[in-house]
Amino acid sequence: MQTDFSVNLNDLESTGIIECPYCGKGKAYIYGTTGMQSSGCSVCKRIVLWDFDNKTAYKASAKKFAS
Numbered sequence: 455m456q457t458d459f460s461v462n463l464n465d466l467e468s469t470g471i472i473e474c475p476y477c478g479k480g481k482a483y484i485y486g487t488t489g490m491q492s493s494g495c496s497v498c499k500r501i502v503l504w505d506f507d508n509k510t511a512y513k514a515s516a517k518k519f520a521s
């Protein structure tokens with residue numbers, strides 16, 4: 455396993471796209487993923503809960519992390 459291996463996303467077949475519920479500009483590309491993930495929108499930086507099963511995104515409130 456190479457440690458510097460990087461994935462060319464263009465080589466993957468995207469099975470769907472979810473748009474950011476806040477700005478509609480940020481997008482999450484689905485590659486056969488299931489389940490949900492919370493991450494910041496790449497455009498507006500707000501926390502989004504991406505639901506890959508239903509191809510839907512929800513507005514989520516950020517947890518407080520101690521850093």
Ligand SMILES: [Zn+2]
Pocket residue numbers: 474475476477478479480495496497498499500
């Ligand atoms: Zn956004």
